[in-house]
Amino acid sequence: MKNHKEIDLQGLTSAQLEWIGAMVGQFKRPHDFSRAEGSDLVTPLVLENLGDVLRIHHSMSRKNLGKSPFEYAFEKALQLSNIPAQLADSATNPGHDLLVRGVRVSLKTEAAKNIKENTIHVSKWLEMGKGAWDPKNIQLPRFLEHLGGYDRILTLRCLLQTGTHYWYELVEIPKSLMLEAATGTMEPAKKTRQETVPWYCRVFDDTGREKYCLYFDAGSERKLQVKGLRKNLCKVHATWKFESKTLASGDKETATEEE
DSSP states (O other): TOOOOOOTTTTTHHHHHHHHHHHHHHTTSOOOEEEEETTSSSOOHHHHHHHHHHHHHHOOSSSSSOOOHHHHHHHHHHHHHHHOOOEOOOTTOSSEEETTTOOOOOOOOEETTTTTTTEEEEEEEEOOSSSSSHHHIHHHHHHHHHHHHHHHEEEEEEEEEEESSSEEEEEEEOOHHHHHGOOOEEESSSSSSSSSOOOEEEEETSSSOEEEEEEOOOOOEEEEEEEEEEGGGGGEEEEEEEEEOSSSSTTOOOOOOOO
C-alpha cells in the first residue's frame, strides 16, 4: 500500500499472528458509515477513524463503548485526522471533556436497553451534590452555571447492539436549547417514594409541545437527568452501522454504561 510502512511480523507467535489476522478480518466485515454534509466535527476522515475504533472495540467486547473510552477514542480519531484535539486535564473536570480547535466540548453517551431512536436521554448530566434542596432557586441555577463550562455538547448513542450488529450515532445537543431551561416550567413530582421530593423543569415549544424536561432526582446521588429530548431539535453528525465478530470466545457482557 502506498504511504504505509510495512509491518514487521517477524518474531511474533502463532497466537499473536492469529489475533492480527482476526483484527484484519474485522475491518473487512460489512459496514455503513455516513456523515452529515458539512459537519465541522466529523470529516470523512474522522468518520472512518472513529468507525474503525468502534469496530476494534467490539472485536473485544459486546458492551457498548462507554464514556471514558469514547473520550479517548474521539480525541485519537480527531488527531489522526489532523484536527487539534486535547482531553481535559482531569477526568472529573466539571466543565468540558475535550478541546477541539480550542472549542470546549462536553461528551455524553447513551446505551440503555430501552433506548428510543427519536428521543434522547442523559441519565446523569451532573451530580448536584448535598446541601439545601430547592431546585427552582438552587439546583436549576447550578445547572445553568454548569452549561457555562463548555461550548458544544455531543452524545454518542448506541441504538443497536446484538453481539453481531451495531449501530451508533453522534448527536449534537444545541447548548442554546439547554439554556431554554432558564424559562422552563418548574413543578414537583406528584408521585414519589423519595423523602425529598424530586422536581421537573419542562421546556415547551410555541405550540405547547414539550421539547425536553430536566429531572432533578432527589435520591442519594442527586443526579440531574435530561428526559425526552426530541432528536429532531438536535443535529446528527454521523452514524456507524457495522457487523462484528467478537474475537474472544465466551464474551457474555451485557451491561451498558452511559453518562
